[in-house]
Amino acid sequence: MLELANAVRVLQDRSQPVRYEVWRRRARARLPPQARLALGLIPPRGWTPTFLARGQPGSPQDLLEQIRSTSPQEIRQTLAGLAEHQPLPSWSRQLGDDPRVLQQLADSMHVLHATVLGPYWPSVTTSLAADRAVRMREMLDGGVERLLTGLYPPRVRWRSPTLEVAMASGIEGDLRLEGRGLLLVPSLFGSQSPVIDPDAEPQPLLTYPVDFGATSTPLTPFSEVSVSRNASAALTALLGRTRAAVLHAIATHPGCNTAELAGVLGIGPSGASQHATVLRQAGLVTTLRHRNNAVHTPTSAGLNLLMQGT
Numbered sequence: 001m002l003e004l005a006n007a008v009r010v011l012q013d014r015s016q017p018v019r020y021e022v023w024r025r026r027a028r029a030r031l032p033p034q035a036r037l038a039l040g041l042i043p044p045r046g047w048t049p050t051f052l053a054r055g056q057p058g059s060p061q062d063l064l065e066q067i068r069s070t071s072p073q074e075i076r077q078t079l080a081g082l083a084e085h086q087p088l089p090s091w092s093r094q095l096g097d098d099p100r101v102l103q104q105l106a107d108s109m110h111v112l113h114a115t116v117l118g119p120y121w122p123s124v125t126t127s128l129a130a131d132r133a134v135r136m137r138e139m140l141d142g143g144v145e146r147l148l149t150g151l152y153p154p155r156v157r158w159r160s161p162t163l164e165v166a167m168a169s170g171i172e173g174d175l176r177l178e179g180r181g182l183l184l185v186p187s188l189f190g191s192q193s194p195v196i197d198p199d200a201e202p203q204p205l206l207t208y209p210v211d212f213g214a215t216s217t218p219l220t221p222f223s224e225v226s227v228s229r230n231a232s233a234a235l236t237a238l239l240g241r242t243r244a245a246v247l248h249a250i251a252t253h254p255g256c257n258t259a260e261l262a263g264v265l266g267i268g269p270s271g272a273s274q275h276a277t278v279l280r281q282a283g284l285v286t287t288l289r290h291r292n293n294a295v296h297t298p299t300s301a302g303l304n305l306l307m308q309g310t
Helices: 002-012 018-030 033-039 060-068 072-083 090-094 099-149 229-238 241-252 258-265 269-281 300-308
Strands: 156-159 162-165 183-187 195-197 205-209 285-290 293-298
Touching: 002 018, 002 033, 002 099, 002 183, 018 099, 033 099, 060 099, 099 156, 099 183, 099 285, 099 293, 099 300, 241 258, 241 269, 241 293, 241 300, 258 269, 258 293, 269 285, 269 293, 293 300
Parallel strands: 183 205
Antiparallel strands: 156 162, 195 205, 285 293
Protein backbone atom coordinates (compact mmCIF):
# COMPACT_ATOMS: atom_id res chain seq x y z
CA MET A 1 0.00 0.00 0.00
CA LEU A 2 2.91 2.35 0.63
CA GLU A 3 4.28 1.65 -2.83
CA LEU A 4 0.83 2.10 -4.37
CA ALA A 5 0.47 5.52 -2.72
CA ASN A 6 3.91 6.54 -4.01
CA ALA A 7 3.02 5.31 -7.51
CA VAL A 8 -0.22 7.30 -7.50
CA ARG A 9 1.69 10.47 -6.62
CA VAL A 10 4.10 9.91 -9.50
CA LEU A 11 1.15 9.21 -11.79
CA GLN A 12 -0.28 12.67 -11.06
CA ASP A 13 2.95 14.67 -10.86
CA ARG A 14 4.50 15.31 -14.29
CA SER A 15 7.54 16.92 -12.68
CA GLN A 16 8.72 13.47 -11.65
CA PRO A 17 11.77 11.98 -13.43
CA VAL A 18 11.41 10.92 -17.06
CA ARG A 19 12.20 7.30 -16.12
CA TYR A 20 8.50 6.97 -15.25
CA GLU A 21 7.12 8.53 -18.44
CA VAL A 22 6.32 5.35 -20.41
CA TRP A 23 4.72 3.78 -17.34
CA ARG A 24 2.77 6.97 -16.64
CA ARG A 25 1.35 7.15 -20.18
CA ARG A 26 0.29 3.51 -20.12
CA ALA A 27 -1.26 3.71 -16.66
CA ARG A 28 -3.16 6.94 -17.34
CA ALA A 29 -4.53 5.56 -20.61
CA ARG A 30 -5.93 2.51 -18.79
CA LEU A 31 -7.18 4.30 -15.68
CA PRO A 32 -10.95 3.69 -15.30
CA PRO A 33 -13.35 6.27 -13.80
CA GLN A 34 -13.68 4.22 -10.58
CA ALA A 35 -10.11 5.17 -9.67
CA ARG A 36 -10.89 8.86 -9.31
CA LEU A 37 -12.29 8.52 -5.80
CA ALA A 38 -8.96 7.30 -4.37
CA LEU A 39 -7.01 9.84 -6.42
CA GLY A 40 -8.78 12.59 -4.49
CA LEU A 41 -7.20 11.41 -1.22
CA ILE A 42 -3.69 10.78 -2.57
CA PRO A 43 -2.49 14.18 -3.82
CA PRO A 44 0.66 14.48 -5.95
CA ARG A 45 2.19 16.45 -3.09
CA GLY A 46 1.03 16.22 0.45
CA TRP A 47 -0.06 13.58 2.92
CA THR A 48 -1.92 10.35 2.29
CA PRO A 49 -4.32 9.13 5.00
CA THR A 50 -2.48 6.50 7.00
CA PHE A 51 -5.36 4.04 6.78
CA LEU A 52 -4.82 3.94 2.98
CA ALA A 53 -1.06 3.40 3.12
CA ARG A 54 -0.09 1.32 6.09
CA GLY A 55 3.39 -0.16 6.26
CA GLN A 56 2.35 -3.75 6.95
CA PRO A 57 3.20 -6.55 4.53
CA GLY A 58 0.47 -8.72 3.08
CA SER A 59 -1.42 -9.60 -0.05
CA PRO A 60 -3.35 -6.80 -1.81
CA GLN A 61 -6.60 -8.54 -0.88
CA ASP A 62 -5.72 -8.66 2.83
CA LEU A 63 -4.56 -5.05 2.92
CA LEU A 64 -7.62 -3.80 1.05
CA GLU A 65 -9.77 -5.65 3.56
CA GLN A 66 -7.98 -3.75 6.35
CA ILE A 67 -8.99 -0.50 4.65
CA ARG A 68 -12.62 -1.67 4.53
CA SER A 69 -12.57 -2.45 8.25
CA THR A 70 -11.04 0.88 9.37
CA SER A 71 -12.94 2.23 12.36
CA PRO A 72 -14.97 5.45 11.94
CA GLN A 73 -13.04 6.99 14.83
CA GLU A 74 -9.67 6.43 13.14
CA ILE A 75 -11.00 7.85 9.88
CA ARG A 76 -12.30 11.01 11.55
CA GLN A 77 -9.10 11.58 13.52
CA THR A 78 -6.87 11.01 10.50
CA LEU A 79 -8.85 13.29 8.20
CA ALA A 80 -9.10 16.01 10.86
CA GLY A 81 -5.31 16.03 11.16
CA LEU A 82 -4.86 16.13 7.38
CA ALA A 83 -7.33 19.00 7.00
CA GLU A 84 -4.96 21.21 9.01
CA HIS A 85 -2.30 20.88 6.30
CA GLN A 86 -4.08 20.38 2.97
CA PRO A 87 -7.53 20.61 1.34
CA LEU A 88 -9.64 17.46 1.24
CA PRO A 89 -12.42 16.53 -1.21
CA SER A 90 -15.88 17.41 0.06
CA TRP A 91 -17.11 13.80 -0.11
CA SER A 92 -14.42 12.74 2.40
CA ARG A 93 -16.61 14.15 5.21
CA GLN A 94 -18.88 11.14 4.72
CA LEU A 95 -16.11 8.58 5.19
CA GLY A 96 -16.40 8.40 8.95
CA ASP A 97 -20.20 8.23 8.93
CA ASP A 98 -21.28 6.22 5.89
CA PRO A 99 -19.79 2.70 5.54
CA ARG A 100 -20.85 2.63 1.89
CA VAL A 101 -18.48 5.48 1.06
CA LEU A 102 -15.61 3.63 2.73
CA GLN A 103 -16.44 0.53 0.66
CA GLN A 104 -16.42 2.63 -2.51
CA LEU A 105 -13.03 4.07 -1.54
CA ALA A 106 -11.60 0.57 -0.95
CA ASP A 107 -12.98 -0.54 -4.32
CA SER A 108 -11.32 2.49 -5.91
CA MET A 109 -8.01 1.54 -4.31
CA HIS A 110 -8.43 -1.97 -5.71
CA VAL A 111 -8.90 -0.55 -9.21
CA LEU A 112 -5.85 1.67 -8.77
CA HIS A 113 -3.71 -1.26 -7.69
CA ALA A 114 -4.90 -3.42 -10.58
CA THR A 115 -4.09 -0.64 -13.07
CA VAL A 116 -0.97 1.19 -11.95
CA LEU A 117 0.95 -1.27 -9.76
CA GLY A 118 -0.20 -4.89 -9.99
CA PRO A 119 0.82 -5.46 -13.63
CA TYR A 120 4.27 -4.02 -12.90
CA TRP A 121 4.88 -5.77 -9.59
CA PRO A 122 7.58 -8.17 -10.91
CA SER A 123 9.58 -5.17 -12.16
CA VAL A 124 9.08 -3.38 -8.85
CA THR A 125 10.18 -6.32 -6.73
CA THR A 126 13.23 -6.88 -8.93
CA SER A 127 14.32 -3.28 -8.37
CA LEU A 128 13.73 -3.53 -4.62
CA ALA A 129 15.76 -6.76 -4.46
CA ALA A 130 18.63 -5.04 -6.28
CA ASP A 131 18.54 -2.17 -3.79
CA ARG A 132 18.50 -4.58 -0.84
CA ALA A 133 21.60 -6.28 -2.29
CA VAL A 134 23.40 -2.92 -2.22
CA ARG A 135 22.32 -2.24 1.37
CA MET A 136 23.38 -5.74 2.42
CA ARG A 137 26.87 -5.18 1.04
CA GLU A 138 27.06 -1.84 2.84
CA MET A 139 26.27 -3.64 6.08
CA LEU A 140 28.85 -6.35 5.42
CA ASP A 141 31.56 -3.89 4.45
CA GLY A 142 31.05 -1.15 7.01
CA GLY A 143 28.28 -2.04 9.44
CA VAL A 144 25.22 0.01 10.30
CA GLU A 145 27.06 3.33 10.06
CA ARG A 146 28.02 2.80 6.41
CA LEU A 147 24.51 1.57 5.63
CA LEU A 148 22.93 4.71 7.07
CA THR A 149 25.55 7.03 5.59
CA GLY A 150 24.87 5.77 2.07
CA LEU A 151 21.12 5.34 2.39
CA TYR A 152 20.09 8.53 0.55
CA PRO A 153 22.79 11.20 0.98
CA PRO A 154 20.84 14.18 -0.39
CA ARG A 155 18.27 13.94 2.39
CA VAL A 156 19.41 11.32 4.92
CA ARG A 157 22.51 12.07 7.03
CA TRP A 158 24.01 9.90 9.75
CA ARG A 159 25.54 11.99 12.52
CA SER A 160 26.09 9.53 15.32
CA PRO A 161 24.00 8.90 17.33
CA THR A 162 21.33 10.72 15.28
CA LEU A 163 19.85 9.96 11.87
CA GLU A 164 18.76 13.24 10.26
CA VAL A 165 16.03 13.01 7.61
CA ALA A 166 14.95 16.00 5.51
CA MET A 167 11.40 15.33 4.32
CA ALA A 168 9.73 17.20 1.47
CA SER A 169 7.02 18.38 3.88
CA GLY A 170 9.59 20.39 5.85
CA ILE A 171 8.10 19.19 9.14
CA GLU A 172 10.61 19.19 11.99
CA GLY A 173 10.65 17.11 15.13
CA ASP A 174 12.44 14.39 17.08
CA LEU A 175 11.60 10.70 16.95
CA ARG A 176 13.01 8.63 19.79
CA LEU A 177 13.07 4.95 18.90
CA GLU A 178 13.42 3.78 22.53
CA GLY A 179 14.57 0.32 21.53
CA ARG A 180 11.95 -0.30 18.84
CA GLY A 181 14.35 -0.07 15.92
CA LEU A 182 13.65 1.51 12.54
CA LEU A 183 12.25 -0.39 9.55
CA LEU A 184 13.94 0.67 6.28
CA VAL A 185 11.55 0.40 3.32
CA PRO A 186 12.96 0.93 -0.20
CA SER A 187 10.55 2.40 -2.75
CA LEU A 188 10.82 2.42 -6.53
CA PHE A 189 8.25 5.20 -6.89
CA GLY A 190 9.35 7.23 -3.86
CA SER A 191 11.91 9.05 -5.95
CA GLN A 192 11.77 12.55 -4.50
CA SER A 193 12.36 12.24 -0.78
CA PRO A 194 12.30 9.90 2.21
CA VAL A 195 9.22 9.70 4.42
CA ILE A 196 8.99 8.73 8.09
CA ASP A 197 5.91 7.14 9.62
CA PRO A 198 6.46 7.44 13.40
CA ASP A 199 3.18 5.68 14.21
CA ALA A 200 3.72 2.53 12.14
CA GLU A 201 3.41 -0.76 14.00
CA PRO A 202 5.27 -2.62 15.34
CA GLN A 203 8.01 -0.04 14.75
CA PRO A 204 8.49 3.32 13.01
CA LEU A 205 9.49 3.09 9.37
CA LEU A 206 11.55 5.12 6.94
CA THR A 207 10.67 4.90 3.25
CA TYR A 208 13.57 5.89 1.01
CA PRO A 209 14.13 5.92 -2.78
CA VAL A 210 15.89 2.89 -4.25
CA ASP A 211 19.43 3.35 -5.53
CA PHE A 212 18.70 4.13 -9.18
CA GLY A 213 22.35 3.59 -9.96
CA ALA A 214 21.78 0.07 -8.75
CA THR A 215 18.76 -0.85 -10.82
CA SER A 216 18.10 -0.64 -14.52
CA THR A 217 15.01 -2.84 -14.62
CA PRO A 218 12.41 -1.23 -16.91
CA LEU A 219 8.84 -0.85 -15.70
CA THR A 220 7.35 -3.54 -17.92
CA PRO A 221 3.89 -5.06 -17.49
CA PHE A 222 4.08 -8.71 -16.45
CA SER A 223 2.12 -9.78 -19.53
CA GLU A 224 4.87 -8.39 -21.77
CA VAL A 225 7.85 -9.86 -19.92
CA SER A 226 7.49 -13.30 -21.45
CA VAL A 227 7.13 -12.05 -25.03
CA SER A 228 10.18 -9.80 -25.13
CA ARG A 229 12.20 -10.60 -28.25
CA ASN A 230 15.48 -9.97 -26.48
CA ALA A 231 14.48 -12.27 -23.64
CA SER A 232 13.41 -15.01 -26.06
CA ALA A 233 16.76 -14.99 -27.85
CA ALA A 234 18.68 -14.98 -24.59
CA LEU A 235 16.57 -17.77 -23.10
CA THR A 236 17.50 -19.96 -26.07
CA ALA A 237 21.17 -19.33 -25.28
CA LEU A 238 20.51 -20.06 -21.62
CA LEU A 239 19.90 -23.81 -22.06
CA GLY A 240 22.57 -25.91 -20.44
CA ARG A 241 23.69 -27.15 -17.03
CA THR A 242 26.29 -24.50 -16.36
CA ARG A 243 23.98 -21.53 -16.73
CA ALA A 244 21.28 -23.29 -14.73
CA ALA A 245 23.89 -23.72 -11.97
CA VAL A 246 24.81 -20.02 -12.25
CA LEU A 247 21.16 -18.99 -11.88
CA HIS A 248 20.74 -21.30 -8.88
CA ALA A 249 23.91 -19.91 -7.28
CA ILE A 250 22.73 -16.31 -7.68
CA ALA A 251 19.32 -17.21 -6.26
CA THR A 252 20.86 -18.88 -3.21
CA HIS A 253 23.50 -16.12 -2.79
CA PRO A 254 21.60 -12.91 -3.67
CA GLY A 255 23.87 -9.89 -3.75
CA CYS A 256 27.00 -11.88 -4.60
CA ASN A 257 29.63 -10.20 -6.74
CA THR A 258 31.26 -11.86 -9.74
CA ALA A 259 34.30 -13.12 -7.82
CA GLU A 260 32.08 -14.65 -5.14
CA LEU A 261 29.87 -16.23 -7.80
CA ALA A 262 32.91 -17.75 -9.47
CA GLY A 263 34.09 -19.14 -6.13
CA VAL A 264 30.72 -20.77 -5.43
CA LEU A 265 30.70 -22.42 -8.85
CA GLY A 266 34.38 -23.27 -9.04
CA ILE A 267 34.85 -21.48 -12.36
CA GLY A 268 36.89 -18.47 -13.47
CA PRO A 269 35.60 -14.91 -12.95
CA SER A 270 35.43 -14.28 -16.70
CA GLY A 271 33.24 -17.35 -17.19
CA ALA A 272 30.99 -16.35 -14.30
CA SER A 273 30.66 -12.85 -15.76
CA GLN A 274 29.80 -14.21 -19.20
CA HIS A 275 27.09 -16.53 -17.89
CA ALA A 276 25.65 -13.78 -15.68
CA THR A 277 25.48 -11.49 -18.72
CA VAL A 278 23.36 -14.02 -20.64
CA LEU A 279 21.08 -14.43 -17.63
CA ARG A 280 20.73 -10.67 -17.34
CA GLN A 281 19.84 -10.35 -21.04
CA ALA A 282 17.19 -13.02 -20.49
CA GLY A 283 15.66 -11.02 -17.67
CA LEU A 284 16.49 -13.68 -15.08
CA VAL A 285 19.02 -11.72 -13.02
CA THR A 286 19.82 -8.09 -12.33
CA THR A 287 23.44 -6.96 -12.34
CA LEU A 288 24.36 -3.65 -10.82
CA ARG A 289 27.53 -1.72 -10.15
CA HIS A 290 28.35 -1.16 -6.49
CA ARG A 291 31.66 0.55 -5.90
CA ASN A 292 34.08 -1.56 -7.98
CA ASN A 293 31.99 -4.73 -8.06
CA ALA A 294 29.24 -6.19 -10.24
CA VAL A 295 26.55 -7.46 -7.86
CA HIS A 296 24.00 -10.05 -9.00
CA THR A 297 20.46 -10.70 -7.75
CA PRO A 298 17.70 -12.90 -9.21
CA THR A 299 14.60 -11.35 -10.77
CA SER A 300 11.12 -12.66 -10.07
CA ALA A 301 11.18 -14.33 -13.49
CA GLY A 302 14.42 -16.10 -12.59
CA LEU A 303 13.02 -17.31 -9.28
CA ASN A 304 9.84 -18.51 -10.96
CA LEU A 305 11.89 -20.45 -13.50
CA LEU A 306 13.85 -22.15 -10.74
CA MET A 307 10.66 -23.02 -8.84
CA GLN A 308 9.14 -24.60 -11.96
CA GLY A 309 12.24 -26.71 -12.45
CA THR A 310 12.22 -28.17 -8.95
